[in-house]
Amino acid sequence: MAQETDKILIRKFIAGNCTSQEQERMKIFMEQPGSQELFNQVMDEDWRAFKKEAPATDEYILSFQKRLNKRLDENCAKPSPVISRINFYKYAAVWTVLILGVATYGVWHTKKVAVGPETISMLSSHNPNGQRSTITLSDSSVVTLGAGSSISYPERFTGNTREISLQGEAFFEITKNPEKPFIVQTGDVQTKVLGTSFKIEAFKGQEIAVAVATGKVQVNRKIAGSGKSESLAVLLPGDAIGFNPVTGLATNSNIPAIELTGWKKGKLTFTGTSLSEMLKVLERWYNVKIELRNKQIGRYRMNIQLDGTRPLTQSLEILKATTKAGYIIKDKTVIIQ
Known part of the structure; x- marks a missing residue:
């Protein structure tokens, strides 16, 4: 096969669009000397074309890695590292597009222009009872999510704010960005920060509690039927507030910061x-x-x-x-x- 023909076939293989005959050709090709270099060359070309695009999320990267490994195993009697694992994350943004079923970058770019602003996918994470997890958001903020809890968040933040929603409890360590406040929505209560660490408890049917370990946090509540909100408190390290969504009453208290960071551990x-x-x-x-x-x-x-x-x-x-x-x-x- 000529080199340009090989490149087209490689792209079709990675995208999962090869016919049965083309897959047979790929089996032979991947056993040939120089196949590793040509794979890398294809990735380099596509990476240069798309290096300015947003990075892929860990979920998409993991999904693609599993799919690609499966295809390599299915098509090679003796699987070999055709695509270097060292380079895998470098090209994650390119392969994320392929995961979504787009065979060429030209098609993807055309669709993006046609529909205007790109759609940002919403992700969610849920822990059953007995399980906790750590989630790193696109801005490098870290969420320690408690048992029986869930959060919903965008794959990457756009606009003038960074907003997520929480049900349950979590400890937040927020990357500072004065230009984009970080907002946690929990029912009628909104917790707004610039860069700090704090804990929220917001289980269904229970009082909502916000406590601050470091930095400063503003806690607001929605005013029913008005579309507006009012401030409940501005919290500093060691400050905490509890809000009863049924009675609308708020109570202030103090919690040592070491207790909040201890919960994380x-x-x-x-x-x-x-x-x-x-x-x-x-x-x-x-x-x-x-x-x-x-x-x-x-x-x-x-x-x-x-x-x-x-x-x-x-x-x-x-x-x-x-x-x-x-x-x-x-x-x-x-x-x-």
Whole structure:
């Protein structure tokens, strides 16, 4: 095959558009000396044409890598590293376009011009009970997402703000950008920052709580039926606010910053928290059901720190020593009596 014909075939192969006959030709071609160099040459040409475009997200990169590896395995009796793994991320933006089913950059560019401003995909991440995760956003901000929680965010931020939505709890470490405030939407409450670290709790049917570890945070609430908002508080390190969405009442308090950063590392601190409320946290954290047979002790106010990275039984033993209440574990149910 002539070199230009080979390049066309390589692009079709990566895009997944080869016919059965062309795939057979690719099997032979990839065994030939110089195939590695020609693959790299194709990537270099396409990269130069598109190096100014936005970088691909990790999700798209991982998806493409799996698909390409599968195609290489299916088409080569003895798979060889035709595309260098070292170069893989360098060309991620180019291959993201191919993942979306566009065979050539010319077609993609034409479509982009025809429809005007590009559409930004919305991504979401959900943790079931018993699972936590760390998410790096396109601006390098880091979100530690708690158990039983979810966030929705754009694949990259555009416009004059950086906005995401949260249900559940998360600790945020926001990259500073005075030109683009970072906004977290949680129901009727909006948390706005420029660059800081803070924690939000916003579980359905519960009070929304915002606490600041570093920097300054502005907390607003939407005014029903007006399309406007009003300020609830401006928080500094150690400040916290709780907002009841049912009554519309807000309460201020103080939380040591070390407690917030400790949560990120798995430390669960309870200060003046009722035992029944604390058990709800442990249910989410360990993905278990906890039945409190003695309702009276559920009103006990707890001042305690538990290590959420340790087995549940360790926390239960601490509670047993503190409240004098025994426990029984049956499958994924804990009975406290």
